[in-house]
Amino acid sequence: MSELVRARALAAIPPPTTQYRKPPLTAGRLLYLLYFAPRGALKKGVWKTMRGARGRRAMQRALPDFRLPEPPGATSAVPIDAHFLIGARYLPEACLVAHSLAWASGRSVVPHFYDDGTLTSADCDFLRAKLPRAQFTLKSEIGARLDEVLPAARFPCLRKLRPAYPHIRKLTDIHLFPGEWKLVSDADVLFFARPAQLLDAMAARRPVHMVDVAPAYGVPQSALERLAGCPVHEKINVGLCHLRTPDIDWDFVEHCAATLLAEYGFTYYLEQALTATLLARAGAAPLNPADYVVYPTVDIARRADCAAIHYVDDSRSFYYDFAWRQVLARSR
16 A cells, blocks of 8 residues: 555544533534524424434433343244444433344344443443343453554554544454454344244354445445455445454455555544455355344334334434333233
């Protein structure tokens, strides 16, 4: 990689974000609250936005009373290891994604939670009380592992991306640690019916991924195929994917990140683009989009009879309005 490409890539990375439990009331925050939030609500639908916001507040209030029993007979089967990047603002989602996977699969789930930098010891104690099998990889452990596996001198783009772009941590932080195959899920995924295709792929050690509703890489698909050296599925969604950690070539990931940043600039979808390239090189298969739904309609969300739903973009209002209650009701 030339120094010019590296310099252009580093210059394209935005400044670090501030991680917080509650957003500070800055001038930028006021602008968002007074202009961008109302504008977004009008675009998505005021009533839909209000129902989602009200549902999220209700979910937060209900969190202390969540009852998350394991499904009957779960201990007779091999537990499922699942990996999640989680922060202090998403404790309810952390509980629900792990719990819903257990009940949909009829097996115990060992949730491996990776600290996004905001988890406290009290947060971990709370999650462990709700999900006794939970395991945690904390900020200090991740920092030490980063210095060992991805030193800044050798991986400048990946290291500069982490504080600026939390999404990249789903790739770097989770796959930094030893382990073979890892099922990685976003926190806004819920499971409702037995995920047979996913479980079969995990048992057979095959890589799989969800299918998006539209291409969402932030860069041309041809650019990813040029880097991968093979075809890339046009609509990979990494809200739920199964990938073998030892197969990840971090020098290749750094090269891809630097090349895409230098040629196309920064994009919100960069992590998905990089992971899609890795999945393509691994020969990953798509999960059936009719059963592993990304961006559900309200009818699909209310039926909730598919294996999994990824509540992206404004469909997240369905998650907060009623989906979290559906999950809890099914395990009562």
